[in-house]
Amino acid sequence: MTVSLPLGPLMLDLEGPRLTAEERELLQHPLVGGVILFKRNFESLAVLQELTFEIHALRQPPLLIAIDHEGGRVQRFRHGFTVLPPMRALGALWDADPARALESATAAGYVLAAELRACGIDLSFTPVLDLDHGTSEIIGNRAFHRDPAAVTALAGALIAGLRRAGMANVGKHFPGHGFVAADSHVAIPVDTRPVQALYPDLAPYRAHRKMDLAAVMPAHVIYENLDPGPAGFSSYWLRYVLRGELGFDGVIFSDDLSMEGASVAGGFVERADAALAAGCDMVLVCNNPDAALLLLREWRPQHDPVSARRLEKLLPAAPALSLEALQGEPAYRQALAMLEAVKE
Numbered sequence: 001m002t003v004s005l006p007l008g009p010l011m012l013d014l015e016g017p018r019l020t021a022e023e024r025e026l027l028q029h030p031l032v033g034g035v036i037l038f039k040r041n042f043e044s045l046a047v048l049q050e051l052t053f054e055i056h057a058l059r060q061p062p063l064l065i066a067i068d069h070e071g072g073r074v075q076r077f078r079h080g081f082t083v084l085p086p087m088r089a090l091g092a093l094w095d096a097d098p099a100r101a102l103e104s105a106t107a108a109g110y111v112l113a114a115e116l117r118a119c120g121i122d123l124s125f126t127p128v129l130d131l132d133h134g135t136s137e138i139i140g141n142r143a144f145h146r147d148p149a150a151v152t153a154l155a156g157a158l159i160a161g162l163r164r165a166g167m168a169n170v171g172k173h174f175p176g177h178g179f180v181a182a183d184s185h186v187a188i189p190v191d192t193r194p195v196q197a198l199y200p201d202l203a204p205y206r207a208h209r210k211m212d213l214a215a216v217m218p219a220h221v222i223y224e225n226l227d228p229g230p231a232g233f234s235s236y237w238l239r240y241v242l243r244g245e246l247g248f249d250g251v252i253f254s255d256d257l258s259m260e261g262a263s264v265a266g267g268f269v270e271r272a273d274a275a276l277a278a279g280c281d282m283v284l285v286c287n288n289p290d291a292a293l294l295l296l297r298e299w300r301p302q303h304d305p306v307s308a309r310r311l312e313k314l315l316p317a318a319p320a321l322s323l324e325a326l327q328g329e330p331a332y333r334q335a336l337a338m339l340e341a342v343k344e
Helices: 021-026 045-058 087-096 098-118 148-164 195-206 235-245 260-265 268-278 289-298 305-312 323-327 330-340
Strands: 010-012 032-037 064-067 069-071 171-174 215-218 251-256 282-284
Touching: 010 289, 021 289, 032 282, 032 305, 045 064, 069 098, 087 098, 087 148, 098 148, 098 323, 098 330, 148 195, 171 195, 215 235, 235 268, 251 260, 251 305, 260 268, 268 282, 268 289, 323 330
Parallel strands: 010 032, 010 282, 032 064, 171 215, 215 251, 251 282
Antiparallel strands: none
């Protein structure tokens, strides 16, 4: 039976490639608004399509199904999918031939989105807008380039490809994770740079309208010369800078609240409260089913109709091509050929 509920502020994950009876019940909880998939959720293309169909059939509007599928080392599904290059490969191509790099970035976005949408996935958390300062291993070749103009141009081209296949986008990790060496999955990174040194990292976000940026994910990084807390829990960064100064009106996702970089906000209820208070529309809890259950039992956020409407805008507006139809599309074959020439 399909339940009519606005999209809630919590995105959680699943145990495996098929829904359990408990998960079906959890996904109909009013706090839930989305599901994020991981490698463990893939068994085959057919089983993946069955999984996403069942998730979408549970609610109206349907739950948002998302994934981290950037290319390079961050690509959850590979069997049956095009193996996409890391974004740094597009940056290297930019240095040699900017026009071809832009065409290739658009091709990457189109292939990425078209293949995921054919399997029922609505959204990938991409593009990475961090600058490649050469100091962050967790970002590394996930970044397009060190030059903010190159990052803005290539990300905009990739977003155009995503849009062509009917998929929205998420720029990350605001205001920039590329300078700090520490990995926020296992540490609490602190960016010690003076305020002026952060301006280049913000440049892609200043161009959010030109890029048609639909959503943003802040970093679990403390920028100590501007705010004592991580950006994802900071009203200064999210409400004053991103919403106010930059005029961004799309969705703000928290990064995973299970990461070590989020631990400064307290327990999981406190982390979720702090993220929403700072300005996030949706919080993610990944790879920690106990924390997800705790939030569903004890978290009591007020319903925010503005956030719910923002989230609905990320759902695809038109049906996707099937895998069979996609493989017959000349534009898809052309995009694949273009990507074959992009070397890491």
